[in-house]
Amino acid sequence: MIPIPEKTIERMSRYRRxxxxxxxxxxxxxxxxxxxxxxxxxxAQVRRDLMIIGHSGSPRNGYEIKLLRNDINELMDDPEGQKxxxxxxxxxxxxxxxxxxxxxxxxxxxxxxxxxPEKINRVISGCRCYHTDQLEEIIRKENITIGIxxxxxxxxxxxxxxxxxxxxxxxxxxxxxxxHVPEGVFLETRDITMSxxxxxxxxxxxx
Amino acid sequence: MIPIPEKTIERMSRYRRxxxxxxxxxxxxxxxxxxxxxxxxxxAQVRRDLMIIGHSGSPRNGYEIKLLRNDINELMDDPEGQKxxxxxxxxxxxxxxxxxxxxxxxxxxxxxxxxxPEKINRVISGCRCYHTDQLEEIIRKENITIGIxxxxxxxxxxxxxxxxxxxxxxxxxxxxxxxHVPEGVFLETRDITMSxxxxxxxxxxxx
DNA sequence: ATCACATTGTGAATTTATTCACAACTATAT
DNA sequence: ATATAGTTGTGAATAAATTCACAATGTGAT
Numbered sequence: 001m002i003p004i005p006e007k008t009i010e011r012m013s014r015y016r017r018x019x020x021x022x023x024x025x026x027x028x029x030x031x032x033x034x035x036x037x038x039x040x041x042x043x044a045q046v047r048r049d050l051m052i053i054g055h056s057g058s059p060r061n062g063y064e065i066k067l068l069r070n071d072i073n074e075l076m077d078d079p080e081g082q083k084x085x086x087x088x089x090x091x092x093x094x095x096x097x098x099x100x101x102x103x104x105x106x107x108x109x110x111x112x113x114x115x116x117p118e119k120i121n122r123v124i125s126g127c128r129c130y131h132t133d134q135l136e137e138i139i140r141k142e143n144i145t146i147g148i149x150x151x152x153x154x155x156x157x158x159x160x161x162x163x164x165x166x167x168x169x170x171x172x173x174x175x176x177x178x179x180h181v182p183e184g185v186f187l188e189t190r191d192i193t194m195s196x197x198x199x200x201x202x203x204x205x206x207x
Numbered sequence: 208m209i210p211i212p213e214k215t216i217e218r219m220s221r222y223r224r225x226x227x228x229x230x231x232x233x234x235x236x237x238x239x240x241x242x243x244x245x246x247x248x249x250x251a252q253v254r255r256d257l258m259i260i261g262h263s264g265s266p267r268n269g270y271e272i273k274l275l276r277n278d279i280n281e282l283m284d285d286p287e288g289q290k291x292x293x294x295x296x297x298x299x300x301x302x303x304x305x306x307x308x309x310x311x312x313x314x315x316x317x318x319x320x321x322x323x324p325e326k327i328n329r330v331i332s333g334c335r336c337y338h339t340d341q342l343e344e345i346i347r348k349e350n351i352t353i354g355i356x357x358x359x360x361x362x363x364x365x366x367x368x369x370x371x372x373x374x375x376x377x378x379x380x381x382x383x384x385x386x387h388v389p390e391g392v393f394l395e396t397r398d399i400t401m402s403x404x405x406x407x408x409x410x411x412x413x414x
Numbered sequence: 415a416t417c418a419c420a421t422t423g424t425g426a427a428t429t430t431a432t433t434c435a436c437a438a439c440t441a442t443a444t
Numbered sequence: 445a446t447a448t449a450g451t452t453g454t455g456a457a458t459a460a461a462t463t464c465a466c467a468a469t470g471t472g473a474t
Contacts, residue, residue, distance in 0.1 A: 005430080005431075006405070007430095007431070007432095009404075009405050009408050010401055010405055013398070013400065013401040013404045013405065014385065014398070014401060017383070017384075017385075017400075018385070031450090031451070031452090032451080032452075033451090038385065039385055040385050040387070042432080042433070044432075044433055044434075044435095045431095045432065045433080047452065047453065047454085048431095048432080048433090048453090048454085050452095050453090051452095051453060051454070056452080056453075057451085057452060057453090058439080058440065058441085058451080058452075059438080059439045059440050059441085059450075059451040059452045059453090060439080060440045060441040060442080060449095060450075060451065060452090061440085061441075061451085062451070062452080063452095075408075076404060076407070076408055078407070078411045078414075082407050082410060082411065084403065084407075090302065091298045091299070091301045091302035091305060092298070092299065092302035094298045095297065095298035095299035095302060095399075096399055096403075098298060099383070099399060099400070100400070100403070103400075104400075104404075107403070107404070107407050145410045145411075145414070146403070146406050146407055146410045148403070168410075169409065169410045169413040169414070170406035170407065170409045170410035170413070171406065172402050172403055172406045176224070176306070177224075178221065178224075178225070178245065178246055178247050180247070184413065185413075186406060186409035186410070186413065188402055188405065188406060190397060190399075190402055191220070191221070192302075192303055192306060192397075193220065193224075193306070193307070193310075193311075194217055194220040194221060195379050195395055195397055196291070196303075196307070196314070196353070196355070196379055197216075197220045197283060197311075197314070198213065198216050198217055198220065198395065199353050199377035199378065199379045199393060199395060200283070200285070200289050200291075200314050200353055200377065201216050201282075201283055202376065202377045202393035203289060203352045203353045203375075203376045203377035203393070204285045204289065204352075206376040206377070206391065206393065207352070207376070212460080212461075214460090214461070214462095238420090238421070238422090239421080239422075240421090249462080249463070250421095251462075251463055251464075251465095252461095252462065252463080254421095254422065254423065254424085255423090255424085255461095255462080255463090257422095257423090258422095258423060258424070263422080263423075264421085264422060264423090265421085265422075265469080265470065265471085266419095266420075266421045266422045266423090266468080266469045266470050266471080267419090267420075267421065267422090267469080267470050267471040267472080268421090268470085268471080269421070269422080270422095
């Protein structure tokens with residue numbers, strides 16, 4: 001089977017959010033052009049994506065929202081649940097903890113880490129906080145498989161290395177630096193400065 | 208002239224950071240393969256990117272770091288400077304303000320906005336904070352051309368509409384929702400949940 | 415001077431992503 | 445029953461991004 005493109009996965013996450021909102025409003029069906037406009041895409045793209053994940057609709061009624069949402073859940077969620085470690089309990093780390101807490105039953109931030117004694121052994125946004133020295137121990141004990149990095153740039157590579165050592169296979173990095181992982185580990189860096197600089201470039205160009 | 212691809216602009220931001228670090232270390236020259244490995248790319252990609260922005264090196268010494276950095280500055284920076292408005296002074300907004308403050312002389316967060324009276328009329332991370340009601344007034348007065356959104360999802364579209372109304376041409380959105388802007392306005396949504404869900408999908412798939 | 419060699423610059427090829435365009439379909443109206 | 449209209453599903457076309465591959469180059473060694 002052909003692997004599902006990363007871009008399609010990204011859009012699935014967006015579709016799911018839209019669909020959940022529609023379900024709350026009591027909507028039952030949706031056409032590709034509606035889902036497209038609600039998720040800033042094109043109808044053809046939506047149909048192609050749903051084809052890729054093997055979901056089909058009906059020519060007259062479009063897609064049944066609940067079924068589609070369930071198919072996306074099945075694609076994206078691990079039925080056993082997945083746990084996340086977050087290292088760096090600064091403003092950014094807290095923003096993510098806050099936002100995530102209790103929102104996804106199948107995907108929870110199970111532990112947060114920092115080196116500041118003020119934060120250690122507290123519970124912040126419902127999440128237990130540990131000293132970074134305990135990373136390995138806790139990740140193994142809790143069976144954590146996803147790592148988030150919200151530390152300053154300086155210490156980030158060391159955290160990644162520890163993540164990798166414990167067997168974590170997917171990392172999202174918000175530290176403003178380029179990190180290196182071995183083959184087979186998924187790493188995505190979400191560079192805040194970069195996105196603002198890019199916007200600035202377009203603001204300048206469209207002036 | 209062909210427009211510079213968005214992806215190339217993103218990489219320029221990364222290259223610049225790497226180059227600035229190297230300059231501080233006193234390095235003078237760099238080869239495409241070195242810059243590639245320092246920025247998680249390929250040598251061919253680096254050469255292609257530099258070709259696109261019209262920078263050239265020498266076969267034996269590679270690229271002169273200072274010249275290359277200056278060419279990137281010239282490409283990315285507006286010599287007159289550019290000002291940014293940020294709306295939503297929560298953890299995420301503060302993380303961005305904190306990180307950005309004083310780091311880019313040509314790109315500054317000139318004003319922050321919120322509806323919480325606790326935050327209004329204070330100076331946070333060196334940045335003056337106003338009530339969201341004053342968005343239009345301040346943006347025009349300060350000649351702000353870039354907008355950041357770090358509010359909850361609910362109010363975000365209204366903020367975007369105000370940004371657009373004041374003539375802002377580039378917006379970066381961190382609110383977990385899809386936003387709509389008219390043709391000609393650059394909008395990039397950086398969806399935190401989406402990036403974590405994507406990582407979770409890969410963690411599950413690589414298990 | 416000349417040579418040797420690792421690198422640049424880039425046209426061409428390839429891969430990946432998106433969009434087009436239309437046959438096939440299905441719920442509804444007649 | 446049959447026609448209709450607006451949709452889906454998808455092969456084919458197109459566009460965008462990346463990588464290949466190699467001639468041209470320029471520097472230091474001899």
